[in-house]
Amino acid sequence: MATNHLYLVDGSGYIFRAYHRLPPLTNRNGIPAGAVYGFTTMLWRLVDDLHTADGPTHLAVIFDASSHTFRNDMYDKYKAHRPPPPEDLLPQFPLIRDATRAFSVPCIETEGLEADDIIACYARAALAAGWQVTIVSSDKDLMQLIEPPSDRHGGLDMLDTMNNRRLNGADVIEKFGVPPEKLGDVLALMGDSVDNVPGVPGVGPKTAAQLINEHGDLETVLAAAGTIKKPKLRQSLIDHADNARLSRELVRLVCDRPLPEPLEDLALKGIPPKPLRAFLEEQGFRTLLMKVGGGHDVSPKPAAAPATPEEEPAFVHADYETVVTEEALDRWIAEAVARGAVAIDTQTDVADVMRANLVGIALAVAPGKACYVPLGHSGEDLLSDPPVQLPRDVALAKLKPLLEHPGVMKIGQDVKYDLVLLARNDIALAPVDDTMVLSYDLDAGLAGHGAGDLGVRHLGHQAIDFKAVAGTGRNAVGFDKVPVPRATEYAGEAVDICFRLWRRLKPRLAREGATRVYELVDRPLIPVVGAMEAAGIAVDRAGLVSLSAEFAGEIARLEGEVHELAGGPFTIGSPKQLGEVLFERLGLKGGRKGKTGVYSTDMNELERLSLEGAPIAAKVLEWRQVTKLKSTYTDALQAQINPATSRVHTTFSLAVAQTGRLSSTDPNLQNIPIRTALGRRIREAFVAAPGKVLLAADYSQIELRLAAHMADVPALRDAFANGDDIHSLTAQELFGTVDRDTRGKAKTINFAILYGISSWGLAGRLGVDRIEAQAMIDRYFDRFPGIKDYIAETLTTVREKGYVSTLFGRKTHLPGIKSSKQGDRQSAERQAINAPIQGTSADIIKRAMVRMPAALTAAGLSDVKMLLQVHDELVFELSPDQVEAASAVIRTVMAGAAEPMVTLSVPLGVEIGHGHSWGAAH
Known part of the structure; x- marks a missing residue:
């Protein structure tokens, strides 16, 4: 019998078992660590706790180096349907490799x-x-390797640690109907939907086994x-013979490559306590640390507790390193990969991304x-080098x-900016965490979310003001002109703050x-919105010029009418x-x-x-609207056309609107009037690229639908389910x-009630006195008591807790x-x-946006681009022949x-239209 017994641990399988075995945990640095803890305990048992008679003399843990292998080159759809790893597992991959090395066990990947x-x-x-070999896994593909002991070797079996059982050839026959050496043929016939083999x-395990036997x-x-x-x-075998042969090669295991490390170097020599203790202390695994006699070295705080300023070094600008050599950059990259998390901040010459x-680029791998x-x-001027x-x-x-490494979390403050900028430099930044969005999701309404x-x-720390670095007014310079030592202080501090904030938030x-x-909802939205900003949208420059001229004439006309009503000229724009x-x-x-x-x-x-009854007031309102549309849109849009792309690229803000809605600037798309003729004229200036059309998909009365659900109003629910006109009801x-009058009033009331309008406010909107408006509100609550109850319960909640929540x-x-x-309380x-x-409406359309790119790609419509999100509406650009197919996908995702x-x-109703311009599509 063999004296050497090699255990080969399927590290990738172990990781996912450990991940699903334990609840979410974080280590003392705030990094997810549930899988790390589970992996560590499982590996410890293999290395140290197995009975000596069954234990290994040699052991190695084997990992997947990356998702792309020679099989992807052989078949580009191989594992294409596999979902990406959970986001909170990604930063744990490098920590699990650190855990393996902490046991002084070989950690092998190629x-x-x-x-x-x-x-x-x-x-x-x-x-x-x-030798004798044991593979620690239950993977069916590895069962092809099982061999009984012989006079030449000690045989190969598998150890399923989850079920605490060993698997041999008889188990393969019981499960698949064939011995291990024929399992590859069976797997080729039956295929594998998970790996996309x-x-x-029509050929399942039983049929495949019967055919091979x-x-x-x-x-x-x-x-x-x-x-x-x-x-x-018969026909399926004939039609799909090539696929069967391809599948056989996909499931065939490579057995003849050079070994990354010699067999002898895999010998187990016990667990040196020093590196293991250091790892366990770093992670804050106190229970495990007691096994190596070092429990007193760990801070008594829970592993998931946020760090406090007292535990972190002070901000010392002189400690930030300026990296100007490849060796120094390699050192920082290696440390970032080893730690599994790095804060990043890009610096640019102008603000427009x-x-x-x-x-x-600034990097931080730990506080300070x-x-x-x-x-x-x-140079600072034309004469300096x-x-x-x-x-x-x-x-x-x-x-x-590093920036694309799936196992390293990239942390940013408004990381969407960095993501878009780096994408322009052929770097796909992922995965990401955003301290601004974290703060927004935790503390919306309490304070600002800027760095x-x-x-x-x-942190109790006042950061260096950008103006103190780059100057103001005539003395302002681009960051490219800032001296590098000063730039290092500013950028290093910014990314240091970001890393420390992440540990707390x-x-x-x-x-x-x-x-x-x-x-x-919010984190997966970041790259989606970044892609929308980068895509931009075309505008009709000539149409804007014409519209600006038309608006200028309208402004002059209104100004004259206001002056006439006022009895003389004055500056209308002066309050x-x-x-x-x-x-x-x-x-x-x-x-x-x-x-x-x-x-x-x-x-x-x-x-x-x-x-x-003051006509001058109505004319001033009209003057203000036309003036704003001219300055904000028809004039400004012309200057906002990017010369490199010939498109306008709005900036979507992820952490401004208190309710969770996206907002936008340069241009502000949310403020374009929706139901006025002038607003429609502005929308007509947003056009499709040549050969394309714009498609607009809009949720129909989504807030009323959500009110019917959240307030539990049967009459409204039934009306929406039956497709009835809610305002007529x-x-x-x-x-x-x-009739037209009562339906119009009902429409105003339906929406006004959801905004907590007072009887005075409703009276103003409907042009009635306050008593009549209050009577309408009372009748509304009598007919729909669920709405009244919802309002009462919501107000009770906010008074008790200080906040309200979406679904x-x-x-x-x-x-x-x-x-x-009183005014502040009533506003609240x-x-x-x-x-x-x-x-809730905002959350729903965000979830639709997150799912949309993958859904379109799966339908063969990857070139359909989502460009804009405005209120309850999404705008896409696509070819005319894609409208029907894309509409079906978009409607399904949104609904x-x-x-x-x-x-x-x-039900969530979705209205879809298309045309050459946004106005025509809406």
Whole structure:
């Protein structure tokens, strides 16, 4: 019998078993570590706790080096349907390799080969040397290697640690009906949907085993296919013979490659305590640490607790390293990979990400441990030489594997900017965490989420002001002109702050119930929105020029009419002059002055005056709208056309709107009037590229549908289920008759109620007195008592907790609910009534956006591009011949976006249109 017994651990299989075995945990650095802990305990048992008679003399843990192997070159669809690893597992991959090395156990992986192939190579070499081999796995592909003991070697079996049983040839026969040496032929015939091995359609395990047992091997089966009696099976074998042969090669294990490490180097020599203790201390695994006698070295705080400022080094700008050599950059990259997490911040010469040039990249791998890699700094003036720095191509080539490494979490503050910028430099930044979005999902409504605010609030540290680095006004310079030492201080501090914030914010997700909305809604949205910004949208420059001229004429006309009504010229855009004209020159009633002594002339005040019969107020409102549309859109859009792409690239903000909605700037798409003729004219300026059309998909009355579900209103639910007109239903309930007037009023009431409108507010919108408006609200609540109950329960909740939540768990904090000022409390109450509904609507369209690219790709429509998201609407660009197929996919994704997190009792209606312009599509 063999004296040497080699254990080969399928590390990849172990990882997933460990991941699903334990609940989510984080280590003392805030990094997910449940799989690391499970893997460590399982490996420890193999290395140290197995009975000596069954234990190994040699052992190695084998991992997959990457997802791409020679099988992908052989068949590009191999494993194409496998979902990516869970996001919280990705940063654990390098830590698991660290755990293996901490046991002083070989950790082996080879580019281009799967772990199964490396195991096969070692197994064959060990058997040839006369050893006994045990493969620690239950993978069916590895069962092909099982051999009984012989006079030449000790045999090969498998150990299924989950079920604590050993597998031999008899177990293979019992499971698959053939011995191990014929299992590959069976696997080739039956295929594998998980790995996307095609096989032969209609052939399952039993049929495959029967065919192999009758004919001997795969080629003989295919040669005899024409003689098989069952017609469907016969034809399937004939039609798919090539796929069967391809499948045989896909499941065949490589056994003849050179061994990465000699067999002798796999000898077990016990567990040296020092490296293991260091690893366990770093992770905060106190229970395991006691096994090596070092429990007193671990901090007594729970592993998942956030770090505190006292435990971290102070901010010392002189400690940040300027990286200007390849050796130094290699050192930082290696440490980032080893730690499994790195904060990143890019620096550019201008703010516009689609026009910016990369000037430098900052990295942080621990609190106080940061560097800056200058890449595009020039001299401070025309006479000075550029500073010493790495060539950009060299540095990016080295950084690309790190920034794309699936096992290293990249942390950023508004990381979408870095993602878009790096994508322009052929780097696909992933996976990512975003401290801005983390703060937003945890503390929306409490404070700002910018780096400066977060640094002060969570770290007690005031960061260097960018203006102090790059100057202001005439003295302002691009970051490329900032001296490298000063740039290192600024960029190093920024990324250091980011890393420290991540350590505090990420562990709070689970404790405060924000994991679902962050992991399943907002974080996966970051690259999707980044791609939309990079795609941009075309605009009709000539149409904008014409529209600007038309608006200028309209503004002049309105200005003349306002001056005539005012009895003389004045500056309409001056609130002071307008207030004096309205309330002093014309003597209109109700004027109120603010602290500055100027009359209020905001939209509410002008709407009030208009309803009370002052035509000048209506004209000023109209003048303001046309003036804003001209300056914000028809004029500004022309300047915003990117000369390199000939498109406009809006910036979507992920952490501004308190309810979870996206907002946008440059241009602000949310403020284009939806239902006015002027708003439609603006939308007509957004056009499709030549040969393309725009498709607009809009949720129909989604907030009313969500109100029907969340407030449990049977009449409204049934109306939506039956496709009835909800506003006509409300008109019938409130007024007893349905006509244009009552339906219009019902529509106003339906939406106004959801925004917590007062009787005064509703009176203003409907042009009735307050008593009649209150009577309408009372009748509404009588007909739909669920809405009244929802409002009462929501207000009770917000007063008790200080926040309200969406169906997906997104919290909106409303500190004004406890204000001593009545106006602030009433405002918070109105927000509380609407936020769960509007926020749930925002969550749903975000989930649709996250799912959309994969769904379109799966349907063969990968070139259909999602360009815009505005309120409840998504805008796509595609070829005319793709409209029908894309519409079906888009409708399905949007209608089912809530599932499976939330099951709604009302259907989500989706309206779709298309045309050359956005206006025509809507």
